[in-house]
Amino acid sequence: MSLSINTNTSAMVALETLNATQTELSSTENAVSTGLKVSTAADNPAAFGIAAQMSGNIAGQGAVNDGLSFASQVVSSTTSAADQIISVLHKIQSAVTTLGDNQGSPTSIAGIGDEITNYLTQIDTIARNATTNGVNLLSGGTSDGLSITASSLNYVTGLQGDTATITGFNSLIKNDASVKVAGAGGTTMTDALGLSQSGTAGQNPTSNIFTGSAGSSTISSTFNTSGTVNVSAMISQVQQAITAMTDVTDRLGANTQLLSSMSSYGATVSDNLTAGVGALTDADMAAESAKLTSLQTKQSLAIKSLTIANGQSQNILSLFQG
Structure with missing residues (x-):
């Protein structure tokens, strides 16, 4: 190899090697600091594009999972209210049975009637308060x-926009053939259950179907024919209301199971999508660590080589020294 002060081939080679090593080292340092082997489209356009689309799906599935969680909360709140209403209905059945034992006592009839109306107030209050973020499945x-x-719940079930609906149970009860006395659409829960009539949404009942308005000392003509009180029919009326509410809790239980299953599946989908993005973009930190050490060594050697190559020009001077 000839010696030239204009062209230092060794220095050029050493510099190219150093630049290449420096570029690779920068990429490795970025992977180590971010934990990603593909952090921009420049790293791997295809992988970056696929990962970006999957990341969008992860965000979408997260929204679906949040919606399922909200639906679960609505159903849970409604279930608690329905269970409480059934407990109050049991008290009404006891009161109605006692009413049959006091047919000859106007004072007792009036007192028991007011007690029943108070229970109806509890039912309507519970139904109105079973509200989660504006959604109430028991309201009329x-x-x-x-x-x-x-008064119904719509929620998204999947990434592609599939939806499901839980229809309000007030209308379901009102249209239940097992309830003999049902109110009009949009009525109170006690009207729908056939235990009161002509109720106003948002207001507590002022009467019941067994004794009529507050203070009444006689049994309603619905259950009193020519002085003969049909106690069995009164009890049956309450039992039918209990049956209707039990049907509501059964449906709520089925929805709870469905939402639980869908939430579990949604979490699995999110995990799988996250793992898929990781497979495309996550760096192997063990491999990157070993590569970083190797490149740092190569960088040091390249700098040393460039230093040696640059020294060759100084060697030319010795040829002209006497």
């Missing part, structure tokens, strides 16, 4: 007060 509509904005 959106006029019941307490910020009720929807």
